[in-house]
Amino acid sequence: MIDFTLTEEQEMFRKAAQEFAETQVAPKVPEMEETGKVSLELVKAMAEAEMMALTIPEEYGGLGLGYTARLIALEEISKVSVAAGMMLQVFALGIEPILKYGTDAQKKKFLPGLATGERLASTAVTEATGGSDPTGIRSTYKKDGEDYILNGRKCFITNAHIADTITVLAKDDENPKAFSTFIMEKGMDGFKATHEENKVGMRGCNTGELAYENCRVPKENLVGVEGKGLGVALAAIGDVGRGGMVGCALGLQAACLDVSVKFANERILYGKPISRLQTIQNKLADMKIDLEAGRLLGYRAASMQDKGERSSNEFAVAKYFSTEAAQRAAKMASDIHGGYGCMEEYAVSRYMRDSFVLGPSAGTSDIMKVIIARWTLS
Amino acid sequence: MEKSCGPVWVIAEQIDCRILSVSFQLIGHGRKLAAALDTTVEAILLGHQMAEHPRQLFAAGGDRVYLGNDPELAVYQPEIYAEIIEKLAKEKQPEIILIGSTSMGRELAPLIAARLDTGLTAHCIDLVIDGNNVLESRIPAYGGLLSIICPDRRPQMATIAAGVFPNPEPDGNRTGDIIPIEVPKEIPQRIQTLKVVREEPEGMDLESATIVVAGGAGAGDPAGWRKIADLAQVLNAALGATRPTVDEGWAALETMIGQSGKMVSPELYIGVGLSGELQHMVGISGAKVMVAINNDAKSPVFEQVDYGIVDDCREFVPVFIEKIKAYREKLKTC
Amino acid sequence: MFKIVVCVKAVPDPKEACNIKIDPVTKTLMRCDVPMVLNPLDKYALEAALQFKEQFDAHISVLSMGPPEAGNIVKECLALGADQGFLLSDRAFAGADAFATAYTLAKGIEKIGPFDVVFCGMASSDGSTEWVGPEIATFLKIPVVTRITEIVEYNGQWWTVKAELENGYRLVRVQIPAVFTVTRALNTPRRLSFSGIIKARKKEITQWGIQQLGVSEASVGLKGSPSIVSTIATMDSRRKVEILEGKREEKAEQLVQRLANAGVL
Numbered sequence: 001m002i003d004f005t006l007t008e009e010q011e012m013f014r015k016a017a018q019e020f021a022e023t024q025v026a027p028k029v030p031e032m033e034e035t036g037k038v039s040l041e042l043v044k045a046m047a048e049a050e051m052m053a054l055t056i057p058e059e060y061g062g063l064g065l066g067y068t069a070r071l072i073a074l075e076e077i078s079k080v081s082v083a084a085g086m087m088l089q090v091f092a093l094g095i096e097p098i099l100k101y102g103t104d105a106q107k108k109k110f111l112p113g114l115a116t117g118e119r120l121a122s123t124a125v126t127e128a129t130g131g132s133d134p135t136g137i138r139s140t141y142k143k144d145g146e147d148y149i150l151n152g153r154k155c156f157i158t159n160a161h162i163a164d165t166i167t168v169l170a171k172d173d174e175n176p177k178a179f180s181t182f183i184m185e186k187g188m189d190g191f192k193a194t195h196e197e198n199k200v201g202m203r204g205c206n207t208g209e210l211a212y213e214n215c216r217v218p219k220e221n222l223v224g225v226e227g228k229g230l231g232v233a234l235a236a237i238g239d240v241g242r243g244g245m246v247g248c249a250l251g252l253q254a255a256c257l258d259v260s261v262k263f264a265n266e267r268i269l270y271g272k273p274i275s276r277l278q279t280i281q282n283k284l285a286d287m288k289i290d291l292e293a294g295r296l297l298g299y300r301a302a303s304m305q306d307k308g309e310r311s312s313n314e315f316a317v318a319k320y321f322s323t324e325a326a327q328r329a330a331k332m333a334s335d336i337h338g339g340y341g342c343m344e345e346y347a348v349s350r351y352m353r354d355s356f357v358l359g360p361s362a363g364t365s366d367i368m369k370v371i372i373a374r375w376t377l378s
Numbered sequence: 379m380e381k382s383c384g385p386v387w388v389i390a391e392q393i394d395c396r397i398l399s400v401s402f403q404l405i406g407h408g409r410k411l412a413a414a415l416d417t418t419v420e421a422i423l424l425g426h427q428m429a430e431h432p433r434q435l436f437a438a439g440g441d442r443v444y445l446g447n448d449p450e451l452a453v454y455q456p457e458i459y460a461e462i463i464e465k466l467a468k469e470k471q472p473e474i475i476l477i478g479s480t481s482m483g484r485e486l487a488p489l490i491a492a493r494l495d496t497g498l499t500a501h502c503i504d505l506v507i508d509g510n511n512v513l514e515s516r517i518p519a520y521g522g523l524l525s526i527i528c529p530d531r532r533p534q535m536a537t538i539a540a541g542v543f544p545n546p547e548p549d550g551n552r553t554g555d556i557i558p559i560e561v562p563k564e565i566p567q568r569i570q571t572l573k574v575v576r577e578e579p580e581g582m583d584l585e586s587a588t589i590v591v592a593g594g595a596g597a598g599d600p601a602g603w604r605k606i607a608d609l610a611q612v613l614n615a616a617l618g619a620t621r622p623t624v625d626e627g628w629a630a631l632e633t634m635i636g637q638s639g640k641m642v643s644p645e646l647y648i649g650v651g652l653s654g655e656l657q658h659m660v661g662i663s664g665a666k667v668m669v670a671i672n673n674d675a676k677s678p679v680f681e682q683v684d685y686g687i688v689d690d691c692r693e694f695v696p697v698f699i700e701k702i703k704a705y706r707e708k709l710k711t712c
Numbered sequence: 713m714f715k716i717v718v719c720v721k722a723v724p725d726p727k728e729a730c731n732i733k734i735d736p737v738t739k740t741l742m743r744c745d746v747p748m749v750l751n752p753l754d755k756y757a758l759e760a761a762l763q764f765k766e767q768f769d770a771h772i773s774v775l776s777m778g779p780p781e782a783g784n785i786v787k788e789c790l791a792l793g794a795d796q797g798f799l800l801s802d803r804a805f806a807g808a809d810a811f812a813t814a815y816t817l818a819k820g821i822e823k824i825g826p827f828d829v830v831f832c833g834m835a836s837s838d839g840s841t842e843w844v845g846p847e848i849a850t851f852l853k854i855p856v857v858t859r860i861t862e863i864v865e866y867n868g869q870w871w872t873v874k875a876e877l878e879n880g881y882r883l884v885r886v887q888i889p890a891v892f893t894v895t896r897a898l899n900t901p902r903r904l905s906f907s908g909i910i911k912a913r914k915k916e917i918t919q920w921g922i923q924q925l926g927v928s929e930a931s932v933g934l935k936g937s938p939s940i941v942s943t944i945a946t947m948d949s950r951r952k953v954e955i956l957e958g959k960r961e962e963k964a965e966q967l968v969q970r971l972a973n974a975g976v977l
C-alpha cells in the first residue's frame with residue numbers, strides 16, 4: 001500500500017514552519033502590503049529559522065532536508081503570506097542550479113553563505129522578449145580571455161533587488177542556438193538591479209529588472225557546460241520552481257478555505273449562519289476537494305523529487321492544478337464574503353490579488369498544459 | 379458535644395497581621411457544611427503578634443482556633459507551615475480542610491494534601507454536602523459543572539478563591555477556644571523566604587471596582603486592546619482580561635477574571651470581544667447589569683448578559699466612548 | 713553532571729479546547745478530535761532548563777505521563793533541545809487525579825536516577841490544578857517553590873528565586889534538589905527549529921509502564937486517585953438578553969441610555 005501520511009518528523013516540520021509563520025511572518029504582512037517593499041527583518045528571521053538551508057546538503061552548511069520538507073515550509077508560510085512564500089521559493093530556485101550543476105569549488109564557495117542567508121539567491125531567465133519562450137531572450141555572453149562579457153536585461157525577476165547570487169541565462173553572441181548559465185554577483189562592475197515592479201499582489205515580495213552592461217564574469221562562474229545552459233535553467237525551474245509555486249498555491253488555498261469557514265459560521269442571515277446554506281456549503285466543498293487534490297499532487301511530486309526521480313512533469317500537473325485552484329479558491333472565498341470580500345480589512349481581498357500573481361511565475365498554465373500534453377503524447 | 383465526624387477546618391491566611399477576607403468567607407461557608415455534618419468549624423491561624431485575631435475568626439463563625447503565634451511564622455514558610463498543619467491534622471482528624479486559593483494557599487494546599495495522602499480539588503465555585511455526607515466540590519469545565527468528590531480518604535480538601543462565598547455577617551458575641559500551637563524545633567530549613575514585596579496594584583482594583591470592563595481575544599491585537607483599555611479609563615472602570623489575552627501578553631496575569639483568576643462583583647460588567655466561556659464568566663457574580671460586545675451573534679456570551687451589541691468591537695468601542703463622553707458633557711451642562 | 717528533569721503534559725490544544733463540550737443528554741465529554749499539544753507553560757519549564765544548560769554543563773530529561781500519543785510532545789521537547797525522553801504510559805495510569813499523577817511522576821523521576829532540579833509548569837491548561845509540582849516534591853521529600861518568575865542566582869546547592877505573589881513577589885532561597893514550577897514571566901521559550909528536529913533523530917525516548925516503574929495497579933491511575941468525578945452537569949444561564957439594533961451610532965446611543973437608566977454609569 002502507498003502511505004499518504006506525513007511522518008511524525010514531517011508533522012513537526014509543519015509545526016515549526018507554522019509557528020514561524022504565525023509569529024514572525026504574520027506581524028510583517030500589513031507593512032509589506034502597505035509599502036510593497038521587502039521586509040529585511042523578515043528576511044533575517046527566515047535566515048535565523050534556517051529556511052534558506054532546507055535544500056542544501058549538510059556538507060555545505062545546509063540541513064539536507066530535501067523537497068517535501070521545503071514544500072511543507074512553503075505551504076505554511078504562504079498560508080500566512082504568499083509574498084513571503086514566493087520570496088523563499090525563489091531563494092531555493094536560485095540555489096538549485098549550483099546544487100545540481102555546480103562544480104565542487106562553486107558549491108564550496110557559494111552554498112554555505114546561501115544556507116545561512118548571509119547571501120540571497122535568485123534565478124533570472126525571463127526577458128521582455130522571452131518568458132514562455134526562453135530561447136527568445138536577447139542577453140548575450142562573449143568569451144574574453146578567461147572571462148565572459150555579459151550584456152542584456154532581465155525582467156520580472158523575483159528578489160532582483162535583494163539577491164546577492166543570481167543564476168542568469170544568456171545566449172552566445174555568436175551562436176543563437178547556444179545558451180549558458182552564469183552566476184552573477186551583486187557588486188560586479190556593470191551589473192545592477194534597476195526598475196522595481198509594483199505588483200497588484202504578493203506585495204512585499206520584490207520583483208524587478210536586472211541590467212548588465214559589459215559585465216565581466218569569470219569562467220569560474222559558468223554553471224555546467226558552456227552552451228548547455230538552457231537545460232541548467234529549465235531543470236531548476238522544472239521541479240524546484242514549479243514545486244515552489246505549488247507550495248505557495250497550497251498555502252493560499254488553505255488560507256482561503258480557513259477564512260471562508262470562519263466567515264460562513266459567523267455571518268448570520270435569515271437568522272442562521274450562512275454555512276447552513278447549501279450554495280455556501282457547495283463552495284466550501286469545492287475548495288476542500290481542490291485543496292485535498294492539490295496536496296496529493298504536490299506532495300507526490302515532492303516525494304519523487306526526494307527519491308531523485310524525474311518529477312518535472314508531475315510538478316507541471318501539480319503547478320497547473322494548484323495555482324488554478326488557488327484562483328478558484330480566492331474567487332469563492334471572496335464571493336462567500338459578499339461585500340466584505342471587497343474591503344481591504346478582509347484578508348480575502350489580498351488573497352484575490354495574490355492568486356492572480358501565482359499564475360505566470362515559473363511558467364503559465366498554458367505552458368504547463370503544453371508540457372503535460374507533450375508528456376501525455378510521448 | 380458528641381460529633382458525628384471530625385471538624386471542618388479552615389486554614390486562615392494573614393498578610394502583615396491582617397486576616398484575608400477569603401478566610402472569613404470560608405469560615406462562613408464552613409458553618410453551613412458543619413451544620414450539615416453536625417460538626418464544628420475550626421481555624422488554623424499562623425503568624426506573629428496575632429494574639430487578638432482569633433476573635434475575628436470566632437465572629438465569622440469559628441468554634442475554635444489553633445493559633446501559632448511566633449516570629450518564625452510571621453510570613454509564609456512552606457516547610458514549617460506544612461509540617462505544623464500535617465502534624466495537627468494527623469492528630470485531630472478533620473473531616474474537611476478548606477484553603478483560600480491565594481498564592482500561599484495554592485502552594486500550601488497540595489503540600490498538605492500529599493502529606494496526608496488525600497485528594498484536593500481546585501477552582502471550586504461551590505461546596506455542598508451530598509446525600510452520603512461527602513463533600514462535593516463543583517468545578518466549571520467544558521461549559522458545564524463537574525462535581526468532584528473524595529469518597530474514601532480524609533480529610534477532604536479544597537481551595538476556593540476570594541469572592542466565591544459571601545463575607546459572613548460578623549457576630550461579636552461569638553467566642554471559642556484558642557489552642558496554642560508550638561513551632562516544632564527540628565524542621566528542615568531548606569527554603570527560606572528572604573523577603574516579601576507587595577506592590578501597589580496598577581490601575582483600579584478589580585475586586586472592589588463598581589464597573590469592570592473585560593476584554594477578550596476579539597481585541598485582535600495590541601491596538602484593539604488599547605481601545606478596550608480606553609473604554610475602561612473613560613468609565614473609570616477596572617480593566618479585566620480573559621486568559622487568551624494574558625497569553626498574548628496584552629494583559630497582566632493579575633487582571634485575569636475567572637476560575638483561575640480574580641472574582642469580581644461589580645455593578646456593571648462590560649465584556650468586549652470575549653466569548654463568555656464559563657471559566658471566565660464564573661468570575662463575575664452579582665453584577666447588576668451585564669453587557670456584551672461581540673461580532674458573532676451566536677456567541678454564547680449573549681446568553682449571559684442583559685444588553686448585547688453585535689458589532690466589531692474595534693469599531694464600536696471608539697463610538698461608544700464618544701457617546702459616553704457626550705452623555706457626561708450633557709450632565710455637566712444641565 | 714548537573715541533571716535536570718522537566719515534566720511535560722500533553723493537553724488538548726487550548727486553541728480548540730472550547731470544542732470539548734459536555735453532551736447535554738449523556739453527560740459525557742464530546743472530545744471532537746481536538747489534537748493534543750505540549751502544555752503551553754511546560755515550554756517555559758523546558759526553556760528554564762535549556763537556558764541553564766547554555767550556561768553550565770547539564771543533562772536534561774523530559775518526563776511525561778500520558779497515552780502513547782504523548783510521545784509526540786516528548787519528541788517535540790527533544791527537538792527543542794532536551795537530551796533524553798521518558799514516557800510513562802500504561803492503561804493503568806489512566807484516569808489519574810493530581811495526586812496519582814504526581815505519585816507516578818515521582819516514581820518516574822526516581823527511576824530516571826539522581827537529579828538536581830525538577831522543572832514543571834505552574835499549571836496545565838486543562839486540569840490546571842497547580843497541584844502536580846508541589847505533590848511531586850512532597851513524594852520526593854524535597855522542597856518546592858511554585859510560580860517562579862526569575863532565577864536570581866544559582867549558587868551551588870542554594871538557588872535564589874523570585875516567586876509570584878498577589879501584587880508582588882517573594883524572594884526565596886532554596887536548597888536543591890528541589891522542584892520549581894514556572895510562570896510565563898520567567899523567560900521566552902524558543903521556537904522549534906528544523907535543525908533541532910534533525911538532532912532529535914538521534915535522541916531516545918524510553919517508555920515505562922507499571923511493571924518497569926515497580927508500582928502497584930492500586931496506587932496509580934483511577935484506582936490510586938483519592939478524587940473522582942461524581943457527576944457532570946450542564947449549566948443554564950439566567951439572563952434574558954436584549955440585542956440593541958440599528959446603526960453603530962444608534963446602538964452606542966441606546967446602550968448609554970440603558971446604562972444611565974439602570975443607574976450604573
Ligand SMILES: Cc1cc2nc3c(=O)[nH]c(=O)nc-3n(C[C@H](O)[C@H](O)[C@H](O)COP(=O)(O)OP(=O)(O)OC[C@H]3O[C@@H](n4cnc5c(N)ncnc54)[C@H](O)[C@@H]3O)c2cc1C
Pocket residue numbers: 090122123124125126127128130131132133155156157158159202207357360361362363364365366367370
Ligand atoms: C511574480 C512573478 C515573479 C517572477 N519571477 C521570475 C524569476 O524570478 N525569474 C524569471 O526568470 N522569471 C520570473 N517571472 C517571469 C515568468 O516566468 C514569466 O512571466 C512567465 O514565464 C510568462 O512569460 P511572459 O510574462 O513573458 O508571458 P508570455 O510568454 O509573453 O505569455 C503571454 C501569453 O501567451 C501564452 N503562451 C505563451 N506561449 C504559449 C504556448 N506555447 N501555447 C499557449 N499559450 C502560450 C501565455 O500562457 C500567456 O497567456 C516572474 C513572473 C511573475 C509574475
Ligand SMILES: Cc1cc2nc3c(=O)[nH]c(=O)nc-3n(C[C@H](O)[C@H](O)[C@H](O)COP(=O)(O)OP(=O)(O)OC[C@H]3O[C@@H](n4cnc5c(N)ncnc54)[C@H](O)[C@@H]3O)c2cc1C
Pocket residue numbers: 497498499500517518519524526719720721722751753754757775776777778808809810811813817831832833834835836838839840841842843844845939
Ligand atoms: C476540568 C478538570 C478539573 C480537574 N480537577 C481536579 C481536581 O480538582 N483535583 C485533582 O486532583 N485533579 C483534578 N483534575 C485531574 C487533573 O487535571 C489530572 O490529574 C492531571 O493529570 C494532573 O493535574 P493538572 O493537569 O491539574 O496539572 P497541574 O498541576 O496544573 O500541572 C502543573 C505541571 O505539572 C506537570 N504535569 C502535570 N501533569 C503531568 C503529566 N501527566 N505528565 C508530566 N507532567 C505533568 C507539568 O509540568 C504541568 O505544567 C481535573 C481535571 C480536569 C480536566
Ligand SMILES: Cc1cc2nc3c(=O)[nH]c(=O)nc-3n(C[C@H](O)[C@H](O)[C@H](O)COP(=O)(O)OP(=O)(O)OC[C@H]3O[C@@H](n4cnc5c(N)ncnc54)[C@H](O)[C@@H]3O)c2cc1C
Pocket residue numbers: 593594595596597598619620621622623634635636637638639640650651652653654655656657658661671672673674677689690691692730837838839840
Ligand atoms: C482550567 C481552565 C481554567 C481557565 N480559567 C480561566 C480564567 O480564569 N479566566 C478566563 O478568562 N479564562 C479561563 N480559561 C479559558 C477559557 O476557557 C476560555 O478559553 C477564555 O475565557 C476565552 O477567552 P475569550 O473569550 O477572550 O476568547 P475566545 O473564546 O477566543 O472568544 C473571542 C470572542 O471574540 C469575538 N470576536 C472576535 N473578533 C471580534 C471583534 N473584532 N469584535 C468583537 N468581537 C470579536 C469572537 O466572536 C469570540 O466570541 C480557563 C480554561 C481552563 C481549561
